[in-house]
Each structure stands twice: as C-alpha cells, then as structure tokens.
Amino acid sequence: MGRGISTKYHSCTSNTQRLAALVSTVITVFLIGCTDASDTEDQLENSLFLLNLPANRWVKYYELKDGDWWRKGHAGLAYDSTRGSLLVFGSDTHGEDWDNVVHEFIPRQREWVHHGVNARPNTYKINSEGYPVAGDMDLEPWAMHTYDGIDYDPVLDALVVVASPDHNPIRKERPTPQSHPIWIFQLKTKTWSILDNKHGAKRFFGAATAYDKADNNLFICKSGLWELNLMKEKLERLGNAPNCLHRTMAFDSWRRHLYIFGSYKGTSNISRLDINNVPEESEKWEELTPKGDHCPPYSKVPVAFDEKAGVFLLVVDDPKSSTEKKLNAAKTFIYDPGTNTYKKLNDTKLPAVGMNFMMAWDRIHEVFFLLTGNWKDGISVWALRLDRNRER
Numbered sequence: 001m002g003r004g005i006s007t008k009y010h011s012c013t014s015n016t017q018r019l020a021a022l023v024s025t026v027i028t029v030f031l032i033g034c035t036d037a038s039d040t041e042d043q044l045e046n047s048l049f050l051l052n053l054p055a056n057r058w059v060k061y062y063e064l065k066d067g068d069w070w071r072k073g074h075a076g077l078a079y080d081s082t083r084g085s086l087l088v089f090g091s092d093t094h095g096e097d098w099d100n101v102v103h104e105f106i107p108r109q110r111e112w113v114h115h116g117v118n119a120r121p122n123t124y125k126i127n128s129e130g131y132p133v134a135g136d137m138d139l140e141p142w143a144m145h146t147y148d149g150i151d152y153d154p155v156l157d158a159l160v161v162v163a164s165p166d167h168n169p170i171r172k173e174r175p176t177p178q179s180h181p182i183w184i185f186q187l188k189t190k191t192w193s194i195l196d197n198k199h200g201a202k203r204f205f206g207a208a209t210a211y212d213k214a215d216n217n218l219f220i221c222k223s224g225l226w227e228l229n230l231m232k233e234k235l236e237r238l239g240n241a242p243n244c245l246h247r248t249m250a251f252d253s254w255r256r257h258l259y260i261f262g263s264y265k266g267t268s269n270i271s272r273l274d275i276n277n278v279p280e281e282s283e284k285w286e287e288l289t290p291k292g293d294h295c296p297p298y299s300k301v302p303v304a305f306d307e308k309a310g311v312f313l314l315v316v317d318d319p320k321s322s323t324e325k326k327l328n329a330a331k332t333f334i335y336d337p338g339t340n341t342y343k344k345l346n347d348t349k350l351p352a353v354g355m356n357f358m359m360a361w362d363r364i365h366e367v368f369f370l371l372t373g374n375w376k377d378g379i380s381v382w383a384l385r386l387d388r389n390r391e392r
Contacts, residue, residue, distance in 0.1 A: 039109075042109070043108040043109060046107065046108050046109065046110055047108055047364075047365060049061075050107065050362075050365040050367050050383060050385075051365055053367060053383055053384070053385040054385075055385055055386065055387030055389075056345050056346075056347060056384070056385075056386060056387050057345075057347050057349070057384065058332070058347055058349045058350050058370070058382045058383070058384045059349075059382065059383050059384070060349075060380055060381070060382055061107070061110070061369070061381045061382060061383040062105070062110045062380070062381040063378065063379075063380045063381070064112060064378045064379050064380075065377065065378040066378065067378055069099070069103065069112075069114065069379070070373055070374060070375050070377070070378050070379055071088075071358070071371055071372065071373040071374060071378070071379040072090055072091055072092045072097065072099065073092065073300075073354055073355035073356065073374065074090055074091065074092050074093070074145035074146065074147065074167075074355065075088055075089060075090025075091065075092075075099075075145075075146055075357070075358070076088070076089065076090050076146040076147055076148055076149055076150040076163075076357045076358070077150070077357060077358040077359070077360060077371060078150045078151045078152040078159055078160075078360070079152060079360035079361070079362065080104070080152050080159075080187065081152060081154050081213075081363060082154055082157055082187070083106070083187075084106075084107060084108070084362055084363070084364040084365075085104050085105060085106045085107065086104065086105040086107070086358075086360060086369055086371070086381075087102060087103070087104055087150070087152060087159050088102070088103040088104075088105070088358065088371070089101075089102050089103070089146055089150055089159065089161060089185075090144065090145060090146030090147070090150070090163070091143035091144060091145065091146075092145075093143050093144065093145065093165070093167050093168045094167065097143065098118050098119070098120075098121055098143045099118055099143055100118055100119055100134060100140055100141055100142060100143040100144075101114050101115060101116045101117065101118055102114075102115040102116065102159060102185055102190075103115075105369075105371075105381060107362065107365070107369065107381075107383075112379075115185075115190045116138075116140070116190070118143070119134035119135045119136070119140050119143075120136065121170060123135055123136055124142055124170045124174060125174065126174060126175050126176075126177055126178070129178075129179075130177060130178025130179050131177060131178075131179060131180070131181050131194060132165055132174075132177040132180070138191060138192070139191075139192050139193070139194070140192055141161065141165075141183045141192060142165040142168055142170065143165065143168060144163050144164065144165035144166075144167070144168055145163060145165075145166075145167050145205070145206075146161060146163040146357075147163065147206060147207070147208065147245075147246065147300075147357055148207070148208040148209060148244075148247070148248045148249060148357045149161065149162045149163035149204060149206070149207040149208065149209055149220075150162070150163070150209065151209045151210070151211045151218055152211065153211070153216070153218065153230055154213060155216050155230070155231055156184070156186070156230050156231070157186065157187050157188060158184050158185060158186050158187060158230070159184070159185040159187065160182065160183070160184060160185075160209075160218060160228075160230065161182070161183040161184075161185070162182050162183075162204040162207050162209060162218075162220055162222075162228075163204060163205060163206075163207060164177075164180035164203045164204055164205040165177075165180075165205075166203065166205040166206075167205075180203045180204065180205075181194040181195060181196065182194070182195040182204075182228070182235075183195075184230070195230070195233065195235075204220060204222045205222075206222065206244065206245035206246070207220050207221060207222035207244060208220075208221045208222070208244040208247050208248060208249035208260065209221070209249060210249045210250050210251040210258055211251060212251055212253070212256075212275070213253070214253070214256075215229075216229060216230075216231060217229050218230070219249065219251070219258060219275070221241045221242070221244035221247075221249050221260065222241075222244060224237050224238070224239060224240055224241050225237070225238045225239055225240070225241035225258075225273070226238065240285075241260075241273075241285065242260055242271050242285060243263075243264070244260060245264055246262065246263075246264050246299050246300045246355075247260050247261060247262045247263060247264075247299075247300075248260070248261045248262055248300075248301055248302070248303045248357055249261075250303050250304065250305050250312060251305065252305060252310075252312075252337050253305065253307055254307075254310040254337075255274075255310075255337060255338075256274070256275055256276055257272055257273065257274055257275065257337065258272070258273040258275055259271065259272050259303075259312065259337070260272075260285075261298070261301050261303045261312075261314065262298050262299045262300060262301045263299060264299060265299065266297035266298055266299045267297050267298070267299075268289075268290065268295045268296065268297050268298065268342075269287055269288060269289050269290075270287075270288045270290060270335070271285050271286070271287060271288070272285065272286045272288055272337075273285050273286070288340055290335060290340050290341055290342045291339075291340060291341045291342075292336075292339075292341030292342040292343055293333070293341075293342045293343050293344040294342075294344075295314075295316060295331075295333050295342040295344070296316055296317075296318065296319050296331070297319075298314070298316045298317070300354075300355040300356060300357065301314055301315065301316060301356070302314070302315050302353060302356045302357060302358055302359035302370055303359060304359045304360050304361045304368055305361060306361050306366075306368070306386060307361065307363060308366055308388070309386055309388055310336075310337070310338065311334050311335060311336045311337070311386075312334070312335040312336075312337070313332065313333070313334060313335075313359070313361075313368050313384070313386070314332070314333045314334075314335060315330050315331070315332050315333075315350060315353050315356070315359065315370060316330065316331050316332075316333060317329065317330050317331075317352045317353060317354070318330060318331055318352070328348040328349075328350075329350065329351050329352040330350040330351065330352050330353050331344055331345075332344070332345040332347055332350065332384070333345070334386070347384075350370075350372070350382065351372060353370070353372050354374065356371070356372070358370065358371035358372075359371070365385075366385065367383045367384060367385045368383065368384045368385075368386075369381060369382070369383055370382040370383075370384070
C-alpha cells in the first residue's frame with residue numbers, strides 16, 4: 001500500500017464532491033493523530049480507494065478469517081460519526097459465546113481494534129442495585145443479544161446499549177436481575193458506566209434504536225416508543241409503537257421521520273412516524289406498501305440512511321437461495337421515502353446476510369458499510385457508493 005497515490009489523486013480532482021471528501025479525510029487523519037508517515041500514506045490510499053468505488057456495486061473492503069472473533073448474528077452495529085468507525089457489540093450467547101467486548105473497525109486503517117477482553121463467566125453477578133454486571137476489576141455488561149439496540153451519541157462520544165441479557169444462560173445460575181440499566185461505553189476512556197433505568201422501562205430486550213442528531217435524542221422502540229436524552233439523563237415514553245423484535249429502526253434526517261423495517265415473520269411493508277408531531281400524534285404510525293421493484297419479504301434486515309441522497313439502503317436475502325457462500329444470494333434495494341418506492345440494484349456479489357443488523361452510512365467517504373459472516377466464515381466488511389449523477 002502507499003504506491004500510486006499521485007495518479008489516483010488526479011483521477012479524483014475532476015469531482016468536486018470527492019475532492020472535498022478527501023480534504024475532510026486528510027484533516028480527520030491528522031486531527032486524530034498519526035505519527036508514522038507510512039501509516040498516514042496508507043490511510044490516505046484507503047480513503048482514496050473508498051472515494052473511487054464503482055457506483056452501485058458492493059466491493060469487499062476487508063476480510064478476517066480463522067481469527068478468534070467473528071460476526072455474531074444477534075449483535076448490533078453503530079456508526080461512530082466522530083471517528084468514522086464502525087462499533088460492534090453483542091453476543092449470540094446460548095452457552096456458546098461470551099463476547100462482551102466492543103469491536104471497532106477503522107475504515108481508513110482497514111483494521112479491527114478490540115476494546116478489552118471477554119469477562120469470565122464466573123464474574124457475572126447481580127450487584128447491590130439489582131443490575132446484572134460482570135468483570136474482575138472494571139464494570140462491564142453481561143454478554144447479550146443486542147439486535148438493533150445500540151447506537152452512538154456524538155455529544156457524549158459514547159456507545160449506547162439499551163439491550164438486556166434475557167437470552168443469556170447464566171441467568172439459570174444467578175438471581176434474576178431486578179432491573180436492566182442502559183449501558184454507556186465512553187470511547188475516549190474505553191470504560192463502561194450505567195444509566196439508572198429503574199424509573200423507566202424495566203427491560204429493553206429486542207429493542208430497536210435510531211438517533212436524531214439534530215435534537216440529540218435516541219429513539220427506542222420497545223413496548224412503545226421512548227425518547228432518551230443522555231445529556232439530560234431523561235428517558236420518557238412518547239406513545240405506542242409496533243413490535244420491534246427482530247426489526248430495524250432508522251431515522252430519515254431529511255424529513256424527520258422514523259422508519260421501522262421488517263417484521264418477526266417477514267414483510268416488505270414499512271412503518272413510518274412523523275416525529276414532528278410527537279407526542280401529540282405519537283400513536284399514528286403509518287403502514288406503507290412501497291411501489292416500484294418487487295422486494296421479497298424480510299425480517300432481520302440491515303438498513304442505513306444516506307444523508308446526501310436522502311434514501312435508505314436495504315440488503316434482503318433471496319428466498320430462492322439458501323447457500324450463504326453463494327454470490328447473488330442477497331439483493332440490494334434502495335428505498336426512496338419521497339416516492340415510497342423500492343428500486344433493486346443490479347449487483348450480484350453479496351452472499352446471504354442472515355440475521356443481520358450491521359450496516360451504516362459513512363459520512364466521511366459517503367459510502368455504505370455492511371458486515372457479513374458467521375463463526376465459519378469470520379467477518380467481511382463490504383462497501384458501496386450510490387451513484388447520484390445518473391438514474392440508479
């Protein structure tokens with residue numbers, strides 16, 4: 001890496017948007033602090049690679065095989081908008097896995113960084129406040145399913161986990177938790193803290209979340225719709241909401257609408273809520289039947305919103321293909337909220353994604369990142385850039 005930068009740079013200069021993104025990336029690299037010149041060169045080349053992706057095609061950006069860590073289907077992903085990295089937290093548990101570490105993928109370095117080590121099962125306990133905690137020395141959450149129940153708060157610079165360890169088999173050996181906290185992982189200190197949840201919902205197992213950066217609010221869908229403002233340490237229930245188990249919730253920052261994709265048994269319909277009318281009309285979720293290209297029913301689906309194009313991207317497994325390693329086993333759809341239509345991209349590179357809540361839009365390079373894999377295949381990071389210059 002690090003060769004041929006001059007040629008690639010000149011290929012970018014004709015595109016004003018990409019050049020602006022490149023300048024932003026350079027500034028980001030140096031602000032974060034890169035002391036090695038070769039590392040800086042590699043990071044710039046990685047950014048140039050992302051900025052020059054072929055439009056509307058998934059490209060395998062990084063692959064990790066035969067390691068001691070892999071993608072868990074019950075885990076979730078959050079996009080760290082401060083660093084431009086991907087944060088993964090969650091475990092399959094079921095007696096086979098005790099992963100309670102925050103895993104961070106840094107695109108500009110093509111590198112996974114793991115924050116901490118898994119807490120030993122014999123450290124799992126219920127503390128004096130009735131919360132399930134783990135760890136020999138530092139405070140840590142239990143390993144748990146997180147689904148779409150994690151997000152990033154840029155004001156606090158923290159990963160927020162609202163899930164609870166209902167499926168953790170250690171509960172058979174420990175007292176039942178009296179309450180489940182909201183867990184906060186500070187990115188600067190790499191430490192966990194607890195937000196008292198005793199006066200709010202008692203458990204957020206199977207919740208879905210979406211973040212509104214304009215108002216610094218985290219929306220939580222579980223037994224209704226909740227709004228969490230961490231700066232104010234305020235959690236309140238706004239009203240009713242659909243059942244979000246195995247579903248993905250995402251925020252349309254253009255129109256300030258919440259969208260819920262999927263269902264437990266599968267659907268291609270979408271639920272929508274205009275949050276400008278919350279709480280007065282918080283129960284008025286609309287059930288949408290999108291037009292356009294046929295999209296097969298889906299349940300556990302990765303979704304992300306492109307803040308430049310104002311559209312969502314979804315990856316849906318082809319029901320006719322059950323082989324995870326087979327390419328063309330998953331289809332990619334654009335959902336346009338403005339026209340309520342699906343449009344299928346003519347890309348055939350993706351394997352089946354399975355249970356997956358791991359896609360994000362990177363505002364630095366203006367690309368989508370998708371994680372795939374399992375305990376047999378490890379983990380792969382895919383990247384896709386939408387073509388905004390001509391009809392998709």
